[in-house]
Amino acid sequence: MSLDARIRADIEARIRSGEWRPGDRIPFEHELTATYGCSRATVSKALGALARAGFIERRRRAGSFVAHPPIHATVLDVPDLRAVVEARGEAYRWALIAQHRRDRADLADIGAIGPVLALTGLHRADDAPFGVEQRWIALGTAPEAAAQDFSTVAPGSWLLAHVPWSDARHRISAIGADADQAIALDLAPGEACLQLERWTWRSGALVTYVRQVFPGTRYDLVAEFKPFGA
Amino acid sequence: MSLDARIRADIEARIRSGEWRPGDRIPFEHELTATYGCSRATVSKALGALARAGFIERRRRAGSFVAHPPIHATVLDVPDLRAVVEARGEAYRWALIAQHRRDRADLADIGAIGPVLALTGLHRADDAPFGVEQRWIALGTAPEAAAQDFSTVAPGSWLLAHVPWSDARHRISAIGADADQAIALDLAPGEACLQLERWTWRSGALVTYVRQVFPGTRYDLVAEFKPFGA
DNA sequence: GAGTGGTCTAGACCACAAA
């Protein structure tokens, strides 16, 4: 492993672990030069790669800082639905329908171990329901969630702001609305809906699993991209 | 614009334009050093960025070569359905249902200008239908398509292999199957389906627009990803 | 064996923004 790759991995690990948090200033290039006993070009190459990957922001005369995670709403992001809806100029509302705690996860396929918080709720835009959500939060990985009141704050928004994550997986499929979903979303049973499942992990441990169901006519996912990762 | 960025943009433009094709060797670093009148480190920085972005592959002792576009099947790729199906160990078949040529695109929303080839067909895996496809190919952008026989070769497979592209956009939504789709896919009308629309451009000109409809129970899209683009 | 890319050094000048 090259020296610049070691420096990069080292700093990336400190950011992922939370040792260096968003907004923190990381050491100046000349300090890292001394730390690693190398030239400034090597440090600069490592920091340049980290900046390109979005881990840090670099500002002349000020230094390099751990970046704040961005908020978008495309298929490869974890969207904050509140932000998405408000960006469209509509009023967002979250309503908690049910909440209970289980000391042992009884859903093997979601991959949670230990106590979980199970939540069901409804997302509204301008008072019209546009998504139902069932969510499980692994309290072993995110213990702060146990004390949080989710009656007015959507768990997705709260998690994005408070719990870091390192990996996620989406599964996108089409389903017919079941009876409960149809009532919540004001649809006919069996009407086509977009189902988005998302697993979110932190360092290999599941943070949360969520299943969101949106009416097919009121929601779609968009992805713009280029070939070869260009 | 920095010198290394100019070199990078210059080479990228030659690749996108097709002047340098996949497999071609691009000039050696020391030749580019002479061309641009700069040091090897600057050339190396530009080529390194192009390699990271997937435009070129670099091989010691051999040189740097224009990369071949990869084939994958996740939500941010243009999948070759034949490859996806065969990777699952199933037999793929394509059946052309209808084909006609229009001298003027009559679908303003797809963004095609000039003559288009309109195709409808069915994808099968192990003889079971799993997707219907409606496609428009802009003959102004991809004139070779006019002479191609799409009765046995799926247009998606052919286009991926023969027509380069520079940008794409997906829209993923859920719809109820209409009468024709229900018959083709062997479903009840109104049953939930996943609809994938894709626009593909080359240098700003539309190459093809396709709308694929899959039974919700037989197809889903998966995306795995990390925060900050890490 | 010869020549490529991969990496690193020590130094330099500059633009820019924060102090």
Add this chain to the structure above:
DNA sequence: TTGTGGTCTAGACCACTCC
């Protein structure tokens, strides 16, 4: 004004790999 990151140079050694 000052010190940071941004960029570039000229040179070096190395590992790899194709001839």
